[in-house]
Amino acid sequence: MKSTINDVAARAGVSIKTVSRVINNEPSVRPATRKKVMDAVNELHYQPNLAARNLAGTRSYTIALIYDNPNAYYIIDMQNGILETCKARGYELLIHPSNSKSDTVIDELRALVEHSKVAGVVLTPPFSETQSVIDEVKKLGLDYVRIVSSGAAEGDEDNCIQVDDSGAAFDITKHLVEHGHRRIGFLCGGEEHVSTHGRLDGYKDALRQAGIPLESELIIPGEYSFDSGVAGAKALLALDNPPTAIFASNDEMAAGALFAARLMNVEIPQQLSIVGFEDSPFSRQTWPKLTTAHQPNSEIAKCAAALVLNKARSKSSSESASANKDAGIIKKFVPELLVRDSSGDAPAN
């Protein structure tokens, strides 16, 4: 039933080693031979056995995704993106949810390496932005890719897929400014997230460029949660001179802001514009639907996976040195403004 390398070798009339060479894209195989083998492979629908490969080779055919994120939609998108790349290249995905509060990741990482061979890991925030984790991964000699907010890429750009939070926040703010808003409230995400700072920076930059003075009373601390969105919006709307627009650091907070507005009988978007960030399914279920910034998570994941796989592969010397193998891998994403119904012109006043 399941054909092995031996079957292929027999059918192609070569040794199993030659088959191995072909399926691993190693050099030193005559084109004619390569074709014979490929034909046999196709006829038999041969697929190399992963367990055997992992056992025999120095390379591994498994990568791990390390995460701890309460946002299920984000994780699912990540998984799907990585899975796509893995499937295409014959790798396996090991998913590894962990807890960023306790320090167990480090140990788990070690176990992962010792226990089953892992070719590389994809780290998502907050692990991707935690120095101790990064250090350990390096120490273990693992190939890795970090998905991070641009600010956290530092001198490690080669191993990062960046998300340009400040750029996207700039765009969003600019969108509001262009609609005549001059007083724009900003609801911050959690202090500990790098993205929080990036988004705030983008907001500030856009105001500065538009010549609008920063007003600290309009910047409210928060923590990426619905409740903090409600609270923040209430605070803003209670000001003597309330803003005509609110930029919430993510969709969940924006949904909270929307509710606060409804509560206080403020019409959206006629009296107040509200925008979010992330384009989570949330943003389509509020009413009105949220203007937000779309973050192509599964595309990001696909690129991250492709990047780790290339890293892992390039270490295997027998590999034919393909020149620009990283072609097509986008390393910096800027979430795109998505105008929906929760934002509009500033009230005539």
Place this chain on the structure above:
Amino acid sequence: MKSTINDVAARAGVSIKTVSRVINNEPSVRPATRKKVMDAVNELHYQPNLAARNLAGTRSYTIALIYDNPNAYYIIDMQNGILETCKARGYELLIHPSNSKSDTVIDELRALVEHSKVAGVVLTPPFSETQSVIDEVKKLGLDYVRIVSSGAAEGDEDNCIQVDDSGAAFDITKHLVEHGHRRIGFLCGGEEHVSTHGRLDGYKDALRQAGIPLESELIIPGEYSFDSGVAGAKALLALDNPPTAIFASNDEMAAGALFAARLMNVEIPQQLSIVGFEDSPFSRQTWPKLTTAHQPNSEIAKCAAALVLNKARSKSSSESASANKDAGIIKKFVPELLVRDSSGDAPAN
């Protein structure tokens, strides 16, 4: 660094086969020997190599989770539950999102079996309730567990973890009745889901038991989406004699109903009670927070995984026949009523 079975054998002063026997819980090992081996295992932190096991044995140490569900929270819960069981028992999880619209699952299932050995699969709705998929899984001789709405368990109870939708819906409806509601609207989920019918049945049963006549105008077809919740609630509230409570088939629809109510200036829960189902994160982000039925998804997943593993294991004859190995595995769950703020006494009238 990474210790192998050989290291353990050497340290314990036995052959590797004996070590193998011990770690696989096979009979015919003297207690004293077993202890020696276990000591060595612990001292060396020995973990059997999965690739080798998969390669050598007839058993496999990988199970797959097959799913196609837009609800990311549900999937994540499932994954976490299964992962917990797997980790505890030294298995690996292969996640396999698929598309229920196209018929590719069947082929993918075949590939899964041929390609990498898989000990068993956990099927979630809708695959778990699709006959062609179930048939194929059986044909492939795979061990499987289906997570299904009770109605779909038929004569296959041994392979099912059931969720008692009708029972939970009964409880929810009863809760409303006990608060004096006599006219209760029901927003249906999608026709194609078995759970839709189960939930509706529970609603009907509760009314019947309370001696409340069924009124077809109060039962609105829908499809488990926010929009359909909005539409359904609007329709109900527009009736000449509108209901005093609305039972939405899931939280998303309930959120929609909440919005429709706000729109029409209906106070919740003073003028109208609204309840959902599922206890998704949604239900805590609406305002007021939703009364709903809590479905312990990760617990369900844990049991499902334990069940497949037991099945897979029992086929290995060398296994010491542990009597009631399925002890502790719950095979029928009834989601539990969770009263929050969106439901209350029927208006005095």
Place this chain on the structure above:
DNA sequence: ACGTCAAATGACAACGCTGTCATATAGGGG
């Protein structure tokens, strides 16, 4: 003390593949 037999243990091949190293083969220069 001895034979008996089930229970306990071990030797060894095999799983499907890759890495190493030896061997064969094809061109190119004399």
Place this chain on the structure above:
DNA sequence: CCCCTATATGACAGCGTTGTCATTTGACGT
């Protein structure tokens, strides 16, 4: 046409475990 060399191919040994089957051990009855 032969030798040399680079290139192409193959033989074979592992990787860490389990399955099979042979061998040893110990408890028991005599």
